[in-house]
Amino acid sequence: MTSSTAASGGSHAHAGPPDIKLDRNVLMVAGVVVLGAIMSILDVTVVSVAQNTFQQEFGTDAAGSAWTMTGYTLALAAVIPLSSWAASRFGTKRVYLTSLVLFVLGSALCALAWSIGSLVAFRVIQGLGGGLLMPIGMMILTKAAGPERVGSVMAVLGIPMLLGPIAGPILGGLLIEYASWHWVFLINVPIGLVAIVYSAIVLRSDEETSKPKIDIVGLLLLSPGLALFLYGISSSNEEGTFIAPKVLIPAIVGLVLIVAFVFHALRADKPLLDLRLFKNRTLTVAVITMTLFMIAFFGAALLFPQYYIGVRGQSTLMAGLLLAPQGIGAMITMPIAGRMTDKIGPGKFVLSGVVLMFLGLGTFVFLGAGTSYWLLSAALFVQGLGMGMTMMPIMAAALATLNNQQVPDGSTMMNVVQQTASSIGSAVIAVILATNLKSNSDAGLAIVSNTQPEKLGGLPVPDSAFDHAATAFGHTFVVSAILIAVTLIPAFFLPRKKIQSNLTEEDVNRAPTMVH
Template identity: 40%
Template sequence: MVRLALVLVLGAIAPLLDATIAGVALPTLAREFAAGTAAVGWVSTAYLLAAAVTIAASGWLSERFGTKRVWLTALAVFAAGSAGAGVAGDLGSLIAFRAVQGVGAGLVQPVILTILVRTAGPEQLGRVLAIVTAVTVLVPILGPVAGGLILAGGDWRWIFFVNVPLCVLAVVAAGFVVPAEAPSRPPRFDAPGLALLAPALAGVLYGLSRAATTAGFADARVLVPLAGGLLLLGVYVVRALRGDHPLVDLRLFRIPSFAAAGGVQFLAGLSLYGAMFLLPLYYQQVRGQDALAAGLLLAPQGLGSLLVRPLGGVVDRAGAARVAVTGVLVCALATVPFAAAGPRTSPLLLGGALLVRGAGLSAANIAVMAGAFRDVPRAAVSGASTVTRVLQQTGGSLGTAVLAVVLAAHAGSVTSAFHAAFAWSVALTALALLPAFLVGGRGVRADAKG
C-alpha cells in the first residue's frame, strides 16, 4: 500500500507543482511575449477552465474505462501539454497547450483518490492518505521556491519541461505497482449533466479568479461568469436530485460523515488555503523579500506538514473527528501571529508559527479525507472523489478571492491591510470547526464495503 501511494503521489507532483510554478512565471512570460497582464493571465485561466471540465467527468470515465487506464492517459496528456508549452513560440500556442495540461490535471487528483480508497479500505485509509495529503500540502508551498530557482538559473521553458520526466517516471512505475481495475458498465453517459456542470464549474472558478485579480466582486468580469456559473450549478443540482443516474450523484451528501467532511473541505479552502495566498505576499510586500526568498521563508510550513504523517495510523484507530478538529484549531491559532506581525517581527517566531501551521493543516487534511470516504459504498467512490475535488477547488478559489478583496479594500498602511486579511482568515476558520466535529461519525458503515 505504501508503494502504491508513493507511485500515485509521484504522478500527482507534476500537476500540483505546475499550478504554482506557472503562477510565479507569469511576469516573465509577459515580458517574453510582450503581452499585457490580461492576455498573459489566460496562461493560468485556460488551465483552470480545462481542468474544471475533466473534473466533472472523472467519475464516469473511471467507471467506464478503469481507474488505471484513465490515470495513465491523464498523465500522458499532461506530459504532452507540458512539452508543447515548453516549445511554444507564441502566447496563443502556449495558452492552447496549457489547456491540454488542464485536461490531464483535472483527472489526476480524483482518480488517485478513487484508486487509494478502493485499494486501502476503511481500515488503512488514514495511513495511506497521510502520504498523499502531505504531498498535496507540501508541493504548493514549495512550488514558488522551485519556480524562482528555475527562473533564476535557466530558461522559462523549463517551467514546463520539468513536468515531463516526472510524468514518465510515474507512468513506468505505475505499470508495475498500480492495480489494473476492470472497467464496469456504468449507466449511459449523462451528456446533459456535463453540459450543465462543466460550464458551471468553469464560470464559478473563472469568476472567482477574476475577483482575486481585480480585487472586487462588483466588476462585470466577475459577476457575469460567477452568476452564470451559479445559475447553471443550481439547474444541475435540481436535475441531479430528480434523475436516476446523474454525472455526479449529489445524494452522497445523505451520508452524514461525507457531508460533514465536504463541509470542512469547502470551508477549509475558504479560510485555511486562502491564507496560503496571503503568506508569500506578506513576506514580499511587508518585509521586502523577493519571490525566491519569500518562498524559502515559507519552507517551515512544508516541514510541519511532513512531521505529522504518522497521524494516519491515529486517524484509523481514534477516528477522524478528533484529529480534524485539532488540526483546524491548531492551524487557526498558528495564523494568529500574522494578524499582528509587522516588518520587524521576529523571523524565528513567524517560522515557528509556520511550522505549527503546516502540521495543523496537514493533520486536518488527513483526517478529513479519511473521514469523507469512511462510509461511502465502494461503488460510489469514484463519484465521491469527484465531489471532494470540486469542493477543494471551489473553496480554495473562493478563499483566495475573499481575502484578496479584504486586502485591497482595507484602508491604511500595507501592514494594517495584511493584519485585517489574516484576522479574516482566522475568523473564517472557526466555521470549519463546526462540521469538523462530525467528520467520521457513525453513518452507513455497514454499506462501506458494498
C-alpha cells in the same frame, strides 16, 4: 494488492482489530498516485512564480499572463466532473494513464510555446490531464487500501498537496533564475514519463467496467457551470472587486447552471455525479468542513508570500524558504494523524488541528513591517502542525464510509469541492487585501517599491508606508483566522471514534489494483 490480501483484509474487519499498516503493495500504488499529484500540484504554484517572466518574454500584460493560470484552472473545472463516469466506463488504470499522457504532452508543448496565446492553449491541454490525476488517483488509492486504511493512504497523498504551495515558489525561483522559463514545464516531462511507465507496470486493469452511458444533460450543466463560476470568481483578482460585470455575469450564470445540475442530479437515474451521497451524514459533514477549511487555508496561503515579497522585500526564492516551517510541521503530524484516524476516527484530530491553525494564523493578525522572522517561522510551524492534522483526516472521513461503487462519485465530489473552495478562498482574500491596501495610498506605494521599483522612478518611500502595508496584511489575516475558527463548528460533528465501513465482502474482493 492481491486478491488474497484484499480478502484477508475483509475478514479482519469481522474477526478482530484490522491491520492498518500499509503493506508494500499499497505503498507502490501510493507511489504512482503521489507522482501524479506532485506534477499536478507543483505545476500550479511554479507557474504562478513565472508570471512576470511570461509578461517580459511574450510582451503581454498581467491580465494576459494570468490566463496561463486561468486557462489551466478552467480546464480542471471542466474535466473533474467527468472523473466518476470515466472511471466506470474505461477503468481507473486507463483513465489515469491517459491523464498522465495528456499532462506530459501539454507540458512539452508549453515549453515550445511561441506566444502567450499558444502557451494558454497548451496549458488547457495540461489542465485536461491534470484535472483527472487527483480524483482518479484518490479512487485508486482508496480501493487499494480499503476503508480500514483510508486515513493512512490519504496522509501519503496529502504530502504533495500541502508541500506544493511551499516547494513550488522555491523550485520556480530556482528554475527561472538559473535555467529558463521553459524548464518550468520541461521538468514535468521526465517525471511524467517515469510515472507513465511505473503506472503501466504497477496498476492492474479493473476486472470489470460498468459501461454506463454518459449523462449528457448533467455534463452540459455541471462542467460549463463550474468553469464559468470559477472564471467569474478568479476575475475578481484582476478587477479588485466582486461587483464588476466581468465577475458577476459569468459567476451568476455558472451558479445557475450548477443549481440546475443539482435539481437534475436528484431526479436522474444515473446522474454524472450522484448527489444522493449527501444522505450519508459523515460525508456531508466532511464536505462542509472541507469547504470552510479550503477557503480559509488557500486564502491565507496567498498572503504569506505576498507579505514576505511585497512588505519585507524578499525574493521569490527566499519567500519560499521562509514558508518551509509550515511544510515541516505538516510532515511531522500528517503520518501520525493518518494512522490514528484509522484507529479512532478523524474528529479529535481535526478539532485539534483547526485550533493549532488558528493559533498560528493569529500571530499574523499582528503583523508589522519588522516582525521577527523567528516568530513568524514559529507561527508557520504551528500552523503546519495543524494542517497535517486536518486536511487528510477530513478527506478520509468523507471516503471511509463509502463502498466501492460509491468511491468514484465521492472522490469526484471532494475534488470539485477542493477546486471550488480554493478558488473562492483565493479570490475573497485577494479582494479584501486589495481593498485594505487601497485604503492607504502609502501602503500600495510600499508594495510597488518592492515588486515594481521601476514605476517609482527612484522616488523615496517613507518607512511609514511599510508599516501601513503590514497593517493591511494583518487586517486581511483576521478574515482568514475567523474562517478557520468557523471551521470548528462542522468539525465538531465529525466522528470521534473509528468509522464503520459500508464496504461489503464483494467490494473487498473486487478491490485489487496491483499486478500479481
